[in-house]
Amino acid sequence: MLSRLQSLHRDARDTLFLLAVIAWVLLPQVNELPLWCSALAGAVLLWRGWLAVKAQPLPGKRWLLLLMALTLAATWLTHRTLLGRDAGVTLLVVLLTLKTLELRAKRDAFVIFFLSFFCMLSNFFYSQSLLTALSMLLGLLGLLTMLVNAHMPVGRPPLSQAAKTAGWMALLGTPIMLVLFLLFPRLAPLWGVPSDAPAGRSGLSSSMQVGTIASLALDESVAMRIKFDGAPPRKQDMYFRGPVLATFDGREWRPSRLNASARFGVAADLAVSGAPLKYEVTLEPTNRPWLFVMEAAAQVPALPSGFQGTMQPDLQWLANRPINDLLRYQAQSYPSFQHGPLQTVPGLQEFIDLPSGFNPRTRALAGEIRNTPRLARAGTAALVEEVMNRLRTGGYSYTLEPGVYGQHSADEFWFDRKQGFCEHIASAFVILMRAMDVPARIVTGYQGGELNTLDGFWVVRQSSAHAWAEVWEAGRGWVRVDPTSVVAPGRIGAFERLEAPQGAVARALRTFSPTLMAQLRLFWEATNNSWNQWVLNYTQGRQLNLLKNLGFESPSWEDLSYMLIAILVAAALLGAGWSWWDRSQHDPWVRLLTRARHRLDKAGIPSTPATSPRQLAEEVLARYGRQPGSAAQALADWLLRLEQQRYAAAPAGAGKAAPQLHALRQEFSRLSWPA
Structure with missing residues (x-):
């Protein structure tokens, strides 16, 4: 294979390298692009590579116009628009690949280079992870290599030489990049890219069907990272609250239809006590407005500029807009808290309602428990303990693959399967409690985490998604009950996770x-x-903190701008000074002769560094003739004087040669060069 590549013409090898770089740049977007777009881009790149290897002519404009028309139609059918992020990236990818079919001149190559740079940047619309950054760094070096190679046609140097030059360019540009990163003002909404409509991401949902959270147990991606101030809480206390589900239609759980401002809504009535637990959350993008905090947070989390947080009546915290980028915020929670009404209110009826025609055996079980003499007049706590004891001793098990539940999901759990994941257990528990006229609801979120001993952060994964229950008790309000803790104690205390199959x-x-x-x-x-x-997460606040550390008392974005301008001006002056010093280190006579050679080369008189001024003068007179007073004669005389200035012995008593060289330099600028 290597020998075949080496036997190809240099243009074909350069083209194949360029196509490989383009494919590398586009590869991370395959999962984000429509299937037809990825297939078309791959087919066009393979076609263009085959044409290069076989030295076949490029297709005509009719083919390109046809492909472009099909692309526009497919983009419109896919996105229902030709504008926006997703549609724009789709068109950009296809335009880039189609442009390779027009690669005939250097101008076409430059268009491809810069379209590739845009495509490279568009990868960060979808992912800004370290892996994406590293892969795009390789793509950047590849594109710079091709750009340098396009400016080095003379002698056709190897790609390794162009790659070395590109590497030095990237290395020399690194300080400028760092300065711009540290000091360029991050002013919303100019900083960052607005996202299109929320796309599907793995994670919790605003509704729950039995079995949906079990699918997250296979997802080992990070949901958030937690950094505690001081000692962390116990593992069994790490409940990160998300959507609260109160309405059940027999198949699906949904949030409450009421709120605190409604006439019959149930207010939060949060009361906290004890010392707060302070921590910092780094939340991965969810395309949802949910702010995950440990139960229970009484104060608004400290959010970045542009975000506002609001607590719902069910204690869930919401931001004022979806979280489409990595978000870091500080929060404090109180492990000791009480919330909800202490006495019966009309709004609690919503948490007792069950749809008719579902789970008849569970309803019958509720009647049996209620009719037990020792529980006939028992309160909520006793009923909860009875159900928990049934789970503890009834042969129920915790599993990732309980099978597909049917219409009567609670009946199947309590009497038939006796196995399930956390949402199976929580749903069956809440249905049974409601059947006994006990207000109950489901809380979804994350439970637990893993301590990374290298950096001290607790990592909460999607596999830590969990569902538990809350029951209402007179005099206490809403009380957390986690029925999974008695079916599988290791799931809550020791964090014995159900592992996905390994490769x-x-x-x-x-x-x-x-x-x-x-x-x-x-x-x-x-x-x-x-x-x-x-x-x-290098935000404007961290920029301003950097200026504080540098001595600014009350820094602002104007100070950032002044600092950036001052550094850039200083860098420009240093560069100019270095350039002047570098030029002064070279032989001015050689530099003047080199300028003359370049001018003669443009006039059709080539030369090498070994060609002397006298030989150049002879070449000029041989081509244009010896005519006194002509431009050619004046040029030949100037070349002879230049040689004399360098090599002729200075007469006794003569001054320095530098003034003569200065005169020759001035005369050079006045010479008339033959066409």
Whole structure:
């Protein structure tokens, strides 16, 4: 294969390298692009590579116009618009690949280079992870290599030489990039890219069907990272509250139809006590407005500029807009709290209602429990303990694959399957409590986390998604009850997760070294977290803190601008000074002769560095003739004087040669050069 590539014409090899770089730039977007777009882009790149290898002519304009028309139609049918982020990126990708079919001149190559740079930047519309940044850095070096190669046609130097030059360019540009990153003012909404309509992401939903959270147990992606101020809480107390589900139609749980401002709504009535637990949350994008905090947060989380937080009657915190980018905020929670009404209110009826025609055996079980003599007049706490004891001793198990539940999901759990994931258990528990006229609801969120010992952050994954219950008790309000804790105590206390099936590589690593896989994972996540904290979350507030550390008392974005301008001016002056010093280190006579050679080369008289001024003068007179007073004769005389200035012995008593060279330099600018 390598020998075949080496036998190709240099233009074909350069074209194949360019196509490979373009494919590398487009590869991270395959999951975000429509299937037809990825297929078309791949087919066009393969077609263009085949044409380069076979030295076949490029297709005519009719083919390109046809493909472009099909692209516009397909983009419109897919996105229902030709504007916006997703439609724009789709068109950009296809335009880039189609432009390779017009690669005939250097101008076409430059268009392809700069379209590729735009496509490279568009990858960050969808992901700003460290892995994306590293892959795009390689793409940048590849594009710079091709750009340098396009400016070095003479002698056709190898790509390795162009790659070396590109590497030096990137290295020299790094200080400028760092200065711009640190000091360029981040002014919303100019900083960042607005997202289109929310796209699907893995994570919790605003509704729950039995079995939906179980699918998240297979998702090991990070949901958020937590940094505690001081000692962390106990693992069994790490409940991060998300959507609260109160309405059940027999198949699906949804949020409450009422709110605190409604006539019959149930207000939060949150009362906290004890010392607060302070921590910082780095939340991954969810395209939802949910702010996950530990139960229970009484104060608004400290959010970045542009965000506002509001607590709902069910204690869930919401931001004023969806979270489409990495978000970091500080919060404080009170492990000791009480919320909800202490006495019966009309709004509690919503948390008792059940749809008719569903789960008849569960309703019958509720009647049996209620008719038990010792529970006939029992309160909520006794009824909860009775149900929890049934879960503890009734042969129920915790599993990731309980099978598909039918219409009567609670009946199947209590009497038939006796196994399920957390939402199966919580849903069946809440239905049974409601059937006994006890107000109950489901709370979804995350429970637990893993401590990364390398950076001290607690990592909460999507696999930590959890569902638990809350029951209302007179005099206490809403009380958390986690029925999963009695079916599978290790799930809550010791964090014994149900693991997804491992691949062959992961199994091999675990067999070779049980701790190697865990250590590699911790290292990568700590590195990725540092990227999130120091790069993606480098906000205007951190910029202003940097200026405070530099001595500014009350810094503002104007100070950032002045600081940036001052550094750029200083860098420009240093560059100009270095350039002047570098030029002064070279032989001015050689520099003047080089300028003359360049002018003669444009006039059709080539030369090499070994060609002397006298030889150049002879070439000029041989081509244009010896005519006194002509431009050619004046040029030849100037070349001879230039040689004399360098090599003729200075007469006794003569001054320095520098003034003569200065005169020759002035005369050079007045010469008339033959066409």
